[in-house]
Amino acid sequence: MFANQNKYDQTLQYITVYNGGKIREASIDLGAFLDKGTKFEISDAQNYFGEPVMRGVYNGKPIRLPLAGKKVSTPIGETEQNPVHTSPELSVFVVRKTLLGSNR
Secondary structure (H helix, E strand, O other): OEEEEOOOOOOEEEEEEEOOOOOOEEEEOOOOOOOOOOEEEEEEHHHOOOOOOEEEEOOOOOEEEEOOOOOOOOOOOOOOOOOOOOOOOEEEEEEEEOOOOOOO
């Protein structure tokens, strides 16, 4: 698992999970990025504008992220074949600090 903060937008962090064992979910500690009480939202990078994977208030404990059974965004325009999600072998998430009642 790798976590990288966006150097241009301090409200964003990217989490990459390599899953050779093909487990269904991973325990992720967001403590290096979020303070206790910070509101957050996590999106699947391959379905960024879809429903968030998780929303909540960080309580200082690791969170559980699903690594299987996720959907990929439908491309706009014509394609020869629809893309396939890379999970469970590779999952990328976008963690965003949010404000109360905010929308992306």
